[in-house]
Amino acid sequence: MPIIFDHVTYTYAPETAYKKVALNDVSFEVKEGEFLAVVGHTGSGKSTMVQHMNGLEKATEGHVYFHGQDIYDKDFDMKELRTRVGMVFQYPEHQLFETTVLADVCFGPLNQGLEKKEATARAYEALLMTGMKEEQFLLSPFELSGGQKRRVAIAGVLAMKPEVIILDEPTAGLDPKGRDDILDMLKEMHEKTGNTVVLVSHSMEDVATYADRMIVMNKGQVFCQGTPKEVFAHADELSKIGLGAPSVSLLMDDLKASGMNVETGAITVEEAKDAILKMLNKNV
């Protein structure tokens, strides 16, 4: 297991009037090579949780293990952890700062201590992987559209070749096509490189389409976890904590409730279509 959380508790501003427990006794594992989604509404602790994965926040209590090593040990190499666990923050395009796209993506690998030539090669590879075109590499990042800027920012993390890549709402504020482009790109990269992806998302539809497994956070605790199918089978419990399920899952439940003999559990449009066609054919 690359990352294990063992009874992690995190308190913001302890011993002050603003004290707030953001994570409360959280335990779970990130499995090697999986596409893991983390969902939960604003304030549920999901961003705080992923920031523990590469040691940006230090747990008030409990332990985080990276490949079996306690990352809070005195002799643990935090810098290496941060290269191996890459983080793409919310609105990452706000962090672009170099004069050209290529230079911006080179910054990470150069900082890792790679030679200029090797860093450039990695930047090239990462930018192509995110779907940027070679003729855009020497443009200023500020000449690009919002969606393109975000690809460049993601490439900047990919160029460091992390084995785990964490993305905190990478599609926020993008239009539907831009959103699908980024997620398709991530899925393709995940399949090609086999690295582990942790995706923080608000969209149940996206989670249903892309993730292997999901963790639902509520009030600083793990509410439930499992494959999207397992989790969305409990749509009523999710709605109790202010989260939804994909609209097709809810539809299938409604159909069943109104007396139709249909198989529930579909989480994508494709699956719902198949289940409904099956039901209709049976009745013909």
Place this chain on the structure above:
Amino acid sequence: MKNIIEASKLVFEYIHRDEEGNVEAIETALDHVDLEVKPGQFVAILGHNGSGKSTLAKNINALLTPSEGTLYVAGKNALEEENVWDVRKSAGMVFQNPDNQIIASVVEEDVAFGPENMGVPEDEIIKRVATALEAVGMTAYKDYSPNKLSGGQKQRVAIAGVMAMEPHCIIADESTAMLDPVGRKEVLKALHTLNKEKGITILYITHYMEEVTDADFVYVMEKGKVVMTGTPREVFSQVEKLEELRLSVPQITKLAYELKKSGVDLPDGILTKEELTQELKKLV
């Protein structure tokens, strides 16, 4: 009844100049746009990033002056400079980012800022602020500091601030793009309430299709042109065309469309799961 917003063959060009002031490039952001909004309507404008929808909003609010064509807002010609203040008073605007449109340190004072600037007498301001906060469901937070509010709550305060100026029309320019699903619902609900109960005309700009199913009329923009118009049902029945325009249709509409393509006898433009359940019931 007379239209509150009426645009005919509206053109807006962004003119890029070099350091000496010579024209380098002309970008046509609005290309002969016709738009009609009647008082009390809830009109949605859809389009992906860069389609010209925000430019249109800024023209209607007199933040930008049209290059060609005609534009009347509440009977005033927006092309004439002397009308700028009247136009802005008639059409209030709520922007995308909740964090850069709140200026005061107390919610109540922030809402009072607009009318105070307009020279409204104090007792009248107090009344307006109370009504506006009530309408967006934020009365309980009137003494709060805005930085203690969630994104959705901040946007509702921003809406109250616009409302306190008593405009005929509120333009919401992607006001939900940076919010989580709960926040998005709150803001949309607040705008629908203002529309129904106070009769304020709403021009709702978004790229989330599922937010416009309750609108009276929908305009779809692409490359500065209006490319589709109609009721949500009329527009959403054209699934292929919408996908060509890089917009996605709500999951349920997409599912109904796919079922229809596979030979299931369904009407066009199904918008909600209730409708689809009803239609499928007839077939079983």
